[in-house]
Every structure is written in C-alpha cells, then in structure tokens.
Amino acid sequence: MELSLAKIAKVIGGEITGDVNKKISGAAPFDDATENDITYAINAKFIKRLDETRAGAVIVPLNYKKKSKKNLAAVKMPYVAFATVLKLFYQPPKPETRISANAYIGKNCMCGKDVSIAPFVVIQDNVSIGDRVVLHPGVVIGNDVIIGDDVEIYPNVSILERCVIGKRVIINAGTVIGSDGFGFAPDGKQYHKILQLGIVQIDDDVEIGACNTIDRATFGKTWIRKGVKTDNLVQVAHNVTVGENSVIVAQVGISGSVTIGKNAILAGQAGIAGHLEIGDNVTIGPRAGIAKNIPDNLVVSGTPEMPHRLWLRVQRIMPKLPELNKKILEIEKRLKKIEEK
Amino acid sequence: MELSLAKIAKVIGGEITGDVNKKISGAAPFDDATENDITYAINAKFIKRLDETRAGAVIVPLNYKKKSKKNLAAVKMPYVAFATVLKLFYQPPKPETRISANAYIGKNCMCGKDVSIAPFVVIQDNVSIGDRVVLHPGVVIGNDVIIGDDVEIYPNVSILERCVIGKRVIINAGTVIGSDGFGFAPDGKQYHKILQLGIVQIDDDVEIGACNTIDRATFGKTWIRKGVKTDNLVQVAHNVTVGENSVIVAQVGISGSVTIGKNAILAGQAGIAGHLEIGDNVTIGPRAGIAKNIPDNLVVSGTPEMPHRLWLRVQRIMPKLPELNKKILEIEKRLKKIEEK
C-alpha cells in the first residue's frame, strides 16, 4: 500500500511541513527507516539527530520548531500517531474465517459470524462466541463461557467455565483464565479446599499477556476492567479487581481480594499483599513489595514501599551501610575518649 | 437442595442455637448471604456485626457466647465447617464419564472405571489411569505415567514420561510436571546437558496451581508429598522435596535439591537457594530470599532472611536511612568541634 503524506496526516490529525504528496509505503524505527517509510522522533535524542534518518517523513511533536529538510508531520501525541500509522500499513491479515473440521464444539454453542476456529480448539457446552472472534489452535473454552465480538485468543489458552470475556480482548498464548483461587481452610493437620464458585470477568479492550494466571473468585468475580493491559507471567489471585486502563508489567503478583484503581502502573516483578487497596493513578516501582494501602496518585517503590524519591535516596545509602557501621563504631570510640577526659 | 440446620449440624459437627428445622439451600459470604443461605463469622469484625447479615444461619466459633436472634451453628473450626458446607451445596457436577472419540490413547493404557477423557487429550503408551479420573481438553500424559484414583487434571497440563501422580490430586491448567531439570556441565566455552533421568512423584491429596513448573530429578525423584498445596506460577527445581501439608504461594521459586519440611508456609514470590533445608512448620515471608538452612518452627522474612519480628523493625528503619546518614555526618562534625577544643 502507498499513501500520500496528506492522506496519512488526515488519519493521524497531523500538520505537514514539506511535500504533502510524498508517497509513503511503510513505517519503521528512526535508524532503520528507508526513503519510503515514515518514522517518529519523540525525545531529544532523536529530535537532535533528525536529519540523520533516511525516512521519507518524520512524525514530530507539535512543539517541534527547528527547520529541517525532512518532511514532517507534527502531532500532539507522536507515539500514538505512530501506533496508528503502523496499523495503516501492517494490520496483520486475520486468519481465514472458518471453523476447522478438527475443532471440537460442544452442545448449544452460539457462534457469531465470521469467526475463525483453528484445529484442536475445544469449545465445551453452552458457550457464546461473538462475531469475528479468532480462536487459535489448542484453545480450550469451558462450559457456559461468554466471549464478545472481535476477541483474539492465541494458542493453548485455557478459559475455564462461566468466565466472561468482553469485546476486542486479546489473550496471548499459554494463559489461564478462571483457575481455582488458592483457598484452603486449615484444621491444624491438613487443608480443606474452599470451593471456588465465582468467575473471572474481563471487560472490553483488555490485552492479557502470555502465561498469565487469573484465578476465579471464591464468590462473585475476579474483575479485569476495561482497557487493562497485562504483560507476561502475571498472577492475579481470586477476587482481585484491576481498574480501568491500568497496566501490569511482567511477573507481577497480585494477592487475593486486592483492589487496584484506574490508570495505575505496576512495574515488573512487583508484589501486592492480600486485601489491599491501590488507588487511582498509582505507580508502583519495579520489584516493589507492597504491604499497605496506597492512596491515589502516589508513586511508590521499594520493600517496604515508600515514596519513590525517598526510595532513590535509600538506594544510594544502602551500599554505604558497611561504611556507616564502621563510622558509628569509630564515633563511639571517640566519644568514649572524650567522656573519659 | 434444601437441608435443615439439624442435618447440616450433623455433617459439620456443630451445636445449634435457634431453629433446628430452619431450611437452608445455599452458602454465601457474610454480606451476600440471603435468608436461605448459611454463612460464617470467624473474626471479631464479623462477629461484632452478627445481626447485620441476612443469612438464615451463621457458623460461629465454639467460644461464641453473645446472644443473637440468628440461628447459630457453633463449631470448633468455623472456616473448615464452611468449606464442608460449600461442598454440600455446590460440589460441581463431574464431567460426563466418557472417553472422547477425539482423544488419542496410546498402547497398553490401563484405564480405571468412570473416567472422563476430553477431546484432544493425548495419553501416550503404557499409562495407568485410576478410577474416576477427569482429564480436561488438551492434557498430555507421557509414556509410563501413573495416575491414581479421583485425580482431576485441568486443560493444557503436560505430565511427562514416568511421573507418578497419587490419589485425589488436582492439577490446575497450563502446569508442567516432569520438565527437564536445569543441569548443565560447563567446559569453559559451552554447556553440556546433564540428562535428567529421574521423575516427579506427587503424593495423595496434593493440589498444584496453574502454570507451575515442576522439574524431574536428575536421578531419583522430585517429590511433592501428601497434602501439599501450591498456588500459581510456582517453580520447583529438580530433586526438591516438599514435605506433607506444606503450602507454597504464587510465584515462589525453589532451587534444586532443596528439602522443605512438613506444614511449612512459603509466602508469595519468595525464593530458596539451592541445596538448603527448610524445617517443619517454618513460615517464610512474602518475597523473602532464603540463602541458608532454616530450622524447624521459625518465622523468617527479608533478604537476607532474618527472624520475622526483626525484619519488621528493619523495614521501619529503611526509609530513615538517608536521615540516619545525615545524622552521622552531623555527629562527626560535632565530635570534631569538641575534639578540637
């Protein structure tokens, strides 16, 4: 496909400087782009080197002022614009819309139009599947599951009984939705399983990473709300709620009954103890261990959690601990000497 | 199903106060229960609010003394009693006991009675499967595996050759049992694989979470003993032994040749270095990094591990480190001043 810069500008809402008729046929990173590609330059590092890219056009921030021989498309949010441009040129072709003769489909399956069901998919009984859903090979859909329109589920994902998946949800390979929550009643000798009777509900526009484990609630629902994005190997325990448009980076663990607000960011390998409330717009640093509630809008890091700026200072002191210890011993000696006088 | 309180009391061993003929048809949490449900109140928080639940009956601790208009069932272990009541009302129906025509079953499979084998299950050669076993879709059972009675294995679980699974074991979706241990001999340039010739043995009444990885032993066995419960995304390396009724919370990693005693609790995201011995009744705090043996009955936390109470105090000091550092610098100045006099 080939599009003029003018046409691209219409789609991304940009203001063109240079040749509006310039034909663009692809998009690529700054240093890899060729004459026919459009690229983007957000931060100072690339903006400074703007004339060095071979790209036929560059998406820049609105406040970009310098002169350049390059064709420029100035937009409010260049990275979002680049995301859009990528979709223009590269939106991958959907798999053939057909139901494989090698898939297994149970009783009373309500199946939308233009779905794609790959070989060795299992759809158990009373499942409802929306329009244009794509189920890759090895996907297992349990009894009474509901899946919305335009959902794509990658290979070997398991969605267990009664879970509910919204529209435009993407679930990456190997993930488990609706495994039993980790609930046991100890009698002093052994553990008795607490039946996990709830479900997992995943709302619209969520993307779940690969090999996530999202447990069903004991009662009610574990709830991943609209627009949430999770990276790989994320653990979400029973009865957790993750608020709208929150982002959970790889290997984060969220314990049972935690509530996370809207627009939160949980960086990689962080852990949240059970029953806590994490507010809206909270950012939790990488590898942080959170043991108490975090009010809205805070940025916290460390174990125990503390304001992120404090954590940066604590981090600088930690390698000096042996030295500090030595100083204290020395101070004590000097003090003793003085006191003895 | 509807049961009188008297009937329920017989099952859970409780002492009824109130209407023994009260009919109960379900069980629910304190705040969600309706007139026909039984609920439970363990801790002070719920016991204080006892009259607020709409439940038709409440399971309370034996030592509960206060008067209440509610129908009460006083038992020694209310949470265990509630687990039992849940099973009374909600034990999920077992899948149809039939072997799917879409399953693949190898040579010499010894198969018990009333098993349920879903579509696209693979059972390789010389496998032995007990009575009432349920294999969900996409499960792969390797050559020479032995599976006891009443085992349930959820979708897309892989159990590799020669592993042995006891009775009443539950394995949640996506888990791998019997992957190769991580053993390589370095020659200074590259690594040579050490064949992993052992197995994984899982004893009776174990529940394994979703997406666990339990490696086979180099020689002998990796051994998950009776009654152990693991949460999701747990890593168990080769030649580990986990003692009876120990509990391993999500994302814990146990390195090779570690031995864990009975009734231990490993909280979420903890890690245990190789070849260590963790005693009976040990509790390891969340995110703890264990680098030495832990004797019986200790509660340890932190990295490095230390007594849990000490860790709580250390945690309180850590955010003060920049302040302490400042104090020390100041003290040194003041000391110098005095010394100079």
Place this chain on the structure above:
Amino acid sequence: MELSLAKIAKVIGGEITGDVNKKISGAAPFDDATENDITYAINAKFIKRLDETRAGAVIVPLNYKKKSKKNLAAVKMPYVAFATVLKLFYQPPKPETRISANAYIGKNCMCGKDVSIAPFVVIQDNVSIGDRVVLHPGVVIGNDVIIGDDVEIYPNVSILERCVIGKRVIINAGTVIGSDGFGFAPDGKQYHKILQLGIVQIDDDVEIGACNTIDRATFGKTWIRKGVKTDNLVQVAHNVTVGENSVIVAQVGISGSVTIGKNAILAGQAGIAGHLEIGDNVTIGPRAGIAKNIPDNLVVSGTPEMPHRLWLRVQRIMPKLPELNKKILEIEKRLKKIEEK
C-alpha cells in the same frame, strides 16, 4: 549396554588407574551407584569419601593424587565427562519417527526426514521443519516458522508466526515463543497497541525451559543466541538479545531492548530494567534488581545492584539496622551532654 573402562576412557578422554577391563553398565550419583556403575567425585566432600562409594569406577579430576582401591578415570573436567557418560548409557530413545494421522499440517509445509509429529500438533502454513525434529503433543507452530534439524519441542509449546528456531534446540513444555511484545502508546486516557511486527530468533544449541515467555520484537528480532540455556518461567521481553552461552535461571525477568553479553549468568528471580546493557561474563546474583548497565566481567548482586562482595557485607549489616539506629540516638544524647558542659 556394557562398556569396559578402557572404552569409556576413550570417549571421555580419561586416564585410567585400576582395571581397564572392568565392565560398566550404568552411571549414578556417588551414594546411589552400584558395583556396575560409574560415578564422579568433584569436590573435596566426595573426594574425601572416595572409598565409600560402591561404584565400580569413579571419574576424578586430573589433579587427583591419593591412592585408592577404586578404579579411577582422571579427566580435566569430571562433570562434563559425567554428562558424556550419562549420554552413553541413557540417551532416551527418540519417539517413533512418524507423522501422526491426528496432527494437523497446513499448506506448503516443508518437512525434513525422520521427523516425529505427535497427535494434536498443529503446523500452520508455509512452515519449514528440519530433519529428525520431534514435536510432542499439543505443540502449535504458526505460519512461516522455520525449525532447524534435531530440534525437540515438548508438549503444549506455542511458536508463533515467522519465528526462527536453529538446530539442536530443545524447548520445554508450556513455553510461548513469539507472543506480542508489551508495547502501548498512552494518550492520557487509554492505551493504543503498538503492532509487534518483528520475530523471535533462537540460534543453535539453545535450551529453553518450561513456561518461558519470549516476546517477538516490535521491529527486527528478539534474539537468543547460540548455546543459551534458560530455566523455567523466564520472561524475555521484545527486542532483547541474549549473548552466546549465557545462562538464565528460573523466574528471571528481562525487560525490553536489554542486551546481555556472552557467558553471562543471571541467577534466579533477578530482574533487568529496560534498555540496559549487561556485559560479557557478567554474573548477576539471585533476586538482584538491575537498574543500570553492567560492564564486562563483573559479579553484581542486590537491589540496587552493587559488587557482590559489597552486597555480602551490606547483607550482614541489614539485620543490625535497628541496633544501629539505637546507637545513633544514644550517641546524640551523649554528645549533647558533652556539649552542654
């Protein structure tokens, strides 16, 4: 199989002391070996007890000097020699070389000779598969994937479209290769997916553990170079490069665009922040949180990372923090007293 010690010595390059005609029929660990087994003794602990093993022969280091009644094979690298001996006796039989009638194979599959494709494997379109490749049950191979000779892929692994796998690669069960990188452009309200257009390339002689997640690059490739070994539950984000013969232990997380050098060792549960460069021969301690570049040949540990020896000292101080805090308060009092005089 039975081999004389002389024959074994030829294979492992050893120097025999004792009976070169001694017949050996197996290999086993020091304390489990029987009269017909060969074992090995590397470290002082076993060398001291050399006469206690029942093994018919012992592999020892070249510098082993003591007299022993045992038949000895002295070699430069005993552990590598033992790895070789294990392969002599126990190399597991390859699965039957046949393509299951229950596998699904798409269009234009180029398939080498002597391959083994298990039931319910899915090979999508335009896939190239080398000679002697073994695909276990439930494996999914996406469109346009290339797989080299002598590769073994364990059950329920997903390899997504266009990824490239070298020769002699082993991929353990449940792993996902080529899931989408975690890339989203925020517009202040929601996140826009950045299409992930690159691939994963895995070079020759790599072994990938169970339930790994290795994301495809945004552009270009995520690259696992020759001889790398990863343990279980490892996360490799988009555009990461892992250098030759590096070792990544269980539950490590590597963020996007990180470059790791040759012969590096990343111990269990470590995490590496995005866009960092980790040099050749670097060792990163268990649970370390790496937030800056690490030059070649360093051994670092801790969060924040520091030289490993310093970290050991810091670890010894940490449990003393409450005590140090107390000392400082006391020192201040004593100082004040002196100053007041």
